[in-house]
Amino acid sequence: MKNQISIIGMPMDLGQSRRGVDMGPSAIRYAGVVERLEKLGYKIHDKGDIEIGRPGMAEAESDTNLKFLKAVTEANTKLASAVNDIVESGSFPLVFGGDHSIAIGTLAGISKHYDNLGVIWYDAHGDLNTSETSPSGNIHGMPLAVSIGIGHPALTNIADYCPKVKPExxxxxxxxxxxxxxxxxxxxxxxxxxxMHEIDRLGMTKVMEEAVKYLKEKTDGVHLSLDLDGLDPSDAPGVGTPVLGGISYRESHLAMEILEESKIITSAEFVEINPILDEKNKTAEVAVALMGSLFGEKLL
Structure with a gap:
């Protein structure tokens, strides 16, 4: 990884229906992320937060059931531009969410710099819905579909190219x-x-080793998109869509340690931290601890 990290906060809460996730970037900073990464020898550039418009809850789209499509598109376009600038500067992009719809902008800003960008989607959900398949119309359930070129053209064509990532x-x-x-x-x-069946059956070590090998052979960079609801709610309670039976805190550290050892991660984002639903900022502290492992923190 590069020795310079550029942080962008994306206080987006329009991709889903539960308020509070817009405070995620502040919660992560409050949990001491800058100090922790500086102790590991990184030079940190905190670029602040992307400004998110505040449409009224009654905002309607004439041609789609997607909620807040215009505002989500505009915000992700801003994020794509900011992330693009970070990549061009030679720094490591580290994005804090916000709901998972922000991955649309993150990947739009990153992928143009790679011939075959890989993505590790660490999440309880697939986020592969479209306006036709989504039960809710919430865009935070669609960013991976959008990034492979499936979805509303306003989203798939952010940064004027499509797709951002190949399914394989x-x-x-x-x-x-x-x-x-x-x-x-x-x-x-x-x-x-x-x-979770494969993780339980094979173990996290085998899963991560297989994932690293699979991506290393075919990609020239790998983006980590980590949704805190990938972890079990007992370890990460402050998320909007918790699902029982998730990855443990220790398994997640192991996953991050294996990714650090592999040297394949070229950008990352941590999303869906909702302080309103949290317990004394526990979920943000978990996110920061996992970032520590991803960026090389060792016990000895």
Whole structure:
């Protein structure tokens, strides 16, 4: 990893229906992320937060059931530009959410700099819904579909190119809540998925080693998109869509340690921390601890 890290906060809460996740970037900073990464020898540039518009709850879209499409598109366009500038500066992009719809902008800003960008999607959900398959119309359930070029053109064409990622360059880790449309898309596109069944059966070490090998052979950079609801709610309670039976705190540290050892991660984002639903900022502290492992923190 590069020795310079540039942080961007993305206080987006319009991609889902539970308020509070917009405070995620502040919670992560409050949990001491800058100090922790500086202790590891990194030079940190905190670029502040992307400004998010505040449309009224009654905002309507004439041609779609997607909630707050215009505002989500505009915010992710800003994020894509900011992330693009970070990559061009030679710094490591580290984005704090915000709901998972922000991955649309993150990947739009990163992928143009790689011929074959890989993605590790560490999440309880596939986020592969479209306006046709989504039960809710919430865009935070769609960013991975958008990034492979499936979805509303306002979203898929952010940064004026499409797609951002090839389906065969994606690995989903920790899935345990998939809608039927997502299952069909996974099978149709051949997306590699390690559900909790595989993690339980194979162990996290084997899962991560296989994922690293799979991506290392075909990509020239790998983005980590980590949704805190990938972890079990007992370890990360402050998330909007908790799903029981998730990845443990220790397994997640092991996963981050293996990624650090592999040297394949070239950008990252940590999303879906909702302080309103949290316990004394526990989930943000977990996120910061995992960042420590991802960036090389060792016990000895």
């Amino acid at each position: 360059n994606i690995v989903i880790i920790g899935a345990r809540s998939l809608d039927e449309g997502e299952r069909l898309l996974i099978r149709d596109k051949g997306i590699k998925v390690y559900t």
